[in-house]
Amino acid sequence: MTAYRSLLRQAPLVWRSVQQRPVNLALQCSRYASSSSGGREKRGGFGRFAGGLLVALIAGGAVLTYYPTTTNEPPKNREAVIEYEKPRPLPETKEDSRDLISSQHLQVKKSWEHPGVYCWGSNSGRVAAPDSTDTVVKTPRRIAYFDGQLVRDVKLDKEFGAAITERGDLVQWGTGFSKENPTPTPTLKGKDLVRIEISRDRIIALGKDGSVYSLPVAQSDQGGSTQSTSSSRSFWSNPSKINYRRLKPNGLGWGESVTNIASGLEHVLLLTSRGRVFSAASSTSGFPSKGQLGIPGLTWTARPQGPYDQPHEILTLKGFKISQIAAGDYHSLALEQDGRVFVFGDNSSGQLGFEVEKEIPFVDGPIPLPFSKMYRGTHEKPCVTSIAAGGANSFFTVDATRIAMPNEDPSGTRDVGRVTSDVWACGSGIWGSLGNGKWTHVSLGPSKIKALSSLREYDEKTNSVVPIRLAYMSVGSTHASAVMKNVTRVGASDKTSDQDTNWGADVVWWGGNEYYQLGTGRRNNIATPSYIGPLDGGEGDAEKGRKDETHRLQIAPKTTVRLGEGGKGRKATVEQRVECGRFVTAVYSAP
Ligand SMILES: *[C@@H]1O[C@H](CO)[C@@H](O)[C@H](O)[C@H]1NC(C)=O
Numbered sequence: 001m002t003a004y005r006s007l008l009r010q011a012p013l014v015w016r017s018v019q020q021r022p023v024n025l026a027l028q029c030s031r032y033a034s035s036s037s038g039g040r041e042k043r044g045g046f047g048r049f050a051g052g053l054l055v056a057l058i059a060g061g062a063v064l065t066y067y068p069t070t071t072n073e074p075p076k077n078r079e080a081v082i083e084y085e086k087p088r089p090l091p092e093t094k095e096d097s098r099d100l101i102s103s104q105h106l107q108v109k110k111s112w113e114h115p116g117v118y119c120w121g122s123n124s125g126r127v128a129a130p131d132s133t134d135t136v137v138k139t140p141r142r143i144a145y146f147d148g149q150l151v152r153d154v155k156l157d158k159e160f161g162a163a164i165t166e167r168g169d170l171v172q173w174g175t176g177f178s179k180e181n182p183t184p185t186p187t188l189k190g191k192d193l194v195r196i197e198i199s200r201d202r203i204i205a206l207g208k209d210g211s212v213y214s215l216p217v218a219q220s221d222q223g224g225s226t227q228s229t230s231s232s233r234s235f236w237s238n239p240s241k242i243n244y245r246r247l248k249p250n251g252l253g254w255g256e257s258v259t260n261i262a263s264g265l266e267h268v269l270l271l272t273s274r275g276r277v278f279s280a281a282s283s284t285s286g287f288p289s290k291g292q293l294g295i296p297g298l299t300w301t302a303r304p305q306g307p308y309d310q311p312h313e314i315l316t317l318k319g320f321k322i323s324q325i326a327a328g329d330y331h332s333l334a335l336e337q338d339g340r341v342f343v344f345g346d347n348s349s350g351q352l353g354f355e356v357e358k359e360i361p362f363v364d365g366p367i368p369l370p371f372s373k374m375y376r377g378t379h380e381k382p383c384v385t386s387i388a389a390g391g392a393n394s395f396f397t398v399d400a401t402r403i404a405m406p407n408e409d410p411s412g413t414r415d416v417g418r419v420t421s422d423v424w425a426c427g428s429g430i431w432g433s434l435g436n437g438k439w440t441h442v443s444l445g446p447s448k449i450k451a452l453s454s455l456r457e458y459d460e461k462t463n464s465v466v467p468i469r470l471a472y473m474s475v476g477s478t479h480a481s482a483v484m485k486n487v488t489r490v491g492a493s494d495k496t497s498d499q500d501t502n503w504g505a506d507v508v509w510w511g512g513n514e515y516y517q518l519g520t521g522r523r524n525n526i527a528t529p530s531y532i533g534p535l536d537g538g539e540g541d542a543e544k545g546r547k548d549e550t551h552r553l554q555i556a557p558k559t560t561v562r563l564g565e566g567g568k569g570r571k572a573t574v575e576q577r578v579e580c581g582r583f584v585t586a587v588y589s590a591p
């Protein structure tokens with residue numbers, strides 16, 4: 001028992017690094033929010049571990065094991081359970097010791113040693129696991145082709161996958177690409193691509209120089225270069241055999257170029273470096289007809305002469321400097337740099353979030369979505385900081401700043417200036433993808449995702465309580481994920497103590513799970529943000545005396561490291577990223 005005590009005493013260092021945030025985010029938040037005193041003592045004591053991870057420490061053969069609650073259950077009384085096990089060899093090196101005390105440390109390390117692409121979800125089109133005939137892939141699995149590789153972007157449909165290699169070449173796979181050979185195959189090369197988007201049947205790719213390419217998904221349609229409508233430029237610069245089209249916005253200013261793209265099933269939005277937005281048809285199977293182009297009156301029959309997929313400037317947005325764009329299947333979002341959001345396109349599930357007296361199924365020109373309404377009576381001033389969309393859903397992150405009200409009693413204005421970060425969702429909720437715990441078909445205006453809103457953490461550097469924001473969201477057809485912008489740690493080295501471990505960023509998942517795309521290993525849909533287990537199924541955890549189901553996936557933050565086993569490979573800047581697609585999900589190592 002004394003051994004156990006002394007272990008506890010030296011534990012805080014360990015706890016801090018192993019147990020980054022309790023599983024129940026809301027719990028954490030209220031704990032931090034409810035106390036304004038310094039963070040020190042909050043680190044100590046068992047309360048700190050509420051809902052946390054399992055930690056196994058080895059002391060003379062006794063294993064102190066802490067079992068947390070799993071993601072969806074309400075917190076129960078927790079206690080440390082002492083189990084006696086066979087003595088294990090004591091760790092020989094600092095790294096052994098770190099791997100032993102922290103699953104998170106091990107996860108970060110593995111991401112550097114074995115970069116690549118993990119996939120799960122539907123495999124009916126051989127996308128999640130091209131080499132396997134399984135119809136679903138229930139938990140993260142590596143795609144062997146990408147082993148050791150960094151990829152710039154990944155996009156996934158149930159029938160096809162697409163990725164950009166570190167050198168900027170396009171790689172495609174899945175039966176939608178080729179029934180005969182669904183394994184990953186390089187297609188469009190030499191274009192220095194930086195980003196891809198997918199429509200129902202085409203890939204829209206953005207080059208580093210701002211060129212936008214549109215090419216068919218199916219290999220059989222990519223055929224001979226003779227009918228290529230590519231510009232004569234590609235004639236001398238390393239001609240590509242793939243048949244593609246260029247999407248070229250007209251009238252770009254001097255030095256203005258396309259900097260981002262966002263595609264739905266039939267349309268694509270193009271954002272330029274000057275904050276202008278263009279839209280174009282992005283599929284050959286259907287011309288956008290739900291207003292998602294943002295050009296009133298533009299239909300297949302009324303379209304102007306020239307290519308059907310020529311980009312049109314969204315004139316309603318002219319004069320606003322747009323900083324972000326997002327597209328769901330049939331709707332569009334644009335965020336102005338000052339925090340104003342514009343929405344247009346399909347609203348049949350309420351994905352535009354905008355309430356009007358008379359419901360209209362779609363809106364064919366951008367309309368502002370007023371967030372001030374959602375904050376009426378709160379003494380807070382909202383500013384939308386990011387947007388995301390997918391399927392029939394829209395998401396917004398909002399920084400709400402506490403302001404002093406004209407007639408307010410000064411004693412109540414202590415927290416004037418305090419910023420709260422909130423996440424709002426609207427659209428279809430039948431799969432749980434609103435993340436608000438409800439299963440509604442149609443949303444009547446945005447609702448807050450409580451588990452991701454008003455979160456706070458104590459920042460040691462500034463000695464203050466700061467909001468926890470999202471790093472970004474990825475939204476698929478029916479499921480979504482959010483990567484938390486939490487304090488991460490990658491500085492453990494030979495020079496720091498063996499209790500100093502690395503940890504990554506938390507990532508939560510929710511929504512449809514009909515093809516196991518949430519990665520929980522089970523098939524039930526989930527209507528609130530939840531953790532999933534680590535990649536490699538917590539492999540290595542068992543031998544370390546830890547139970548995998550008690551560990552959560554964290555992803556490694558951006559760092560410059562030496563890749564490969566034992567850090568003996570090439571030096572690279574790398575981060576893990578999350579991608580929710582159409583019933584398929586990936587985590588990949590990006591440069
Ligand atoms: C987020 O940061 C806070 C404070 O630094 C910490 O208490 C919390 O556990 C962190 N979580 C993660 C995942 O880093």
Ligand SMILES: *[C@@H]1O[C@H](CO)[C@@H](O)[C@H](O)[C@H]1NC(C)=O
Nearest residue numbers: 347350354355356359360444
């Ligand atoms: C969008 O749909 C929702 C749900 O039907 C409705 O409440 C709202 O008024 C609609 N907005 C517009 C602009 O049609």
